[in-house]
Amino acid sequence: MDEHLKSMWEDINKMFFDGKLKELLAIDWGAISGEGTMEAFGRYFQKSKCMIIADRFQFDAARVGAGDEKEGAKAEVAYRLMIHEMIHQALHQRRAPSPGKHRDAFIAEATRIAQCRKEQAPINEAEAARWPEIIGLLAQFEI
Numbered sequence: 001m002d003e004h005l006k007s008m009w010e011d012i013n014k015m016f017f018d019g020k021l022k023e024l025l026a027i028d029w030g031a032i033s034g035e036g037t038m039e040a041f042g043r044y045f046q047k048s049k050c051m052i053i054a055d056r057f058q059f060d061a062a063r064v065g066a067g068d069e070k071e072g073a074k075a076e077v078a079y080r081l082m083i084h085e086m087i088h089q090a091l092h093q094r095r096a097p098s099p100g101k102h103r104d105a106f107i108a109e110a111t112r113i114a115q116c117r118k119e120q121a122p123i124n125e126a127e128a129a130r131w132p133e134i135i136g137l138l139a140q141f142e143i
């Protein structure tokens with residue numbers, strides 16, 4: 001369990017899920033490959049109750065605190081990936097249809113959270129698979 005990711009998960013659970021998501025057995029950095037969607041960078045595993053965020057976003061918390069912009073951007077990307085994966089967790093937890101996909105149930109949750117964050121909500125499955133937006137940050141900070 002990575003303590004920084006764990007505390008991020010706890011913050012997001014309180015802020016956007018009313019504290020209702022069940023504790024996971026592990027939340028950690030790991031090697032992930034793939035392309036296209038957020039699952040290339042983060043994964044939620046229902047059976048093993050764990051969440052993995054790609055280790056290329058592992059940030060130095062002391063440098064984030066000191067105002068290092070690139071480290072701060074990595075932390076922000078990890079945060080956004082975790083929001084995405086926690087929607088999958090929420091959908092599994094309440095036995096929504098297709099909890100691992102980015103269909104209506106996912107879009108409804110993403111829309112609710114996007115409104116809280118005053119961000120643009122995804123309007124279809126393709127956008128939802130890439131929500132929240134991270135590509136701009138990856139390019140800007142060469143992460």
Ligand SMILES: [Zn+2]
Binds near residue numbers: 102129
């Ligand atoms: Zn997804």
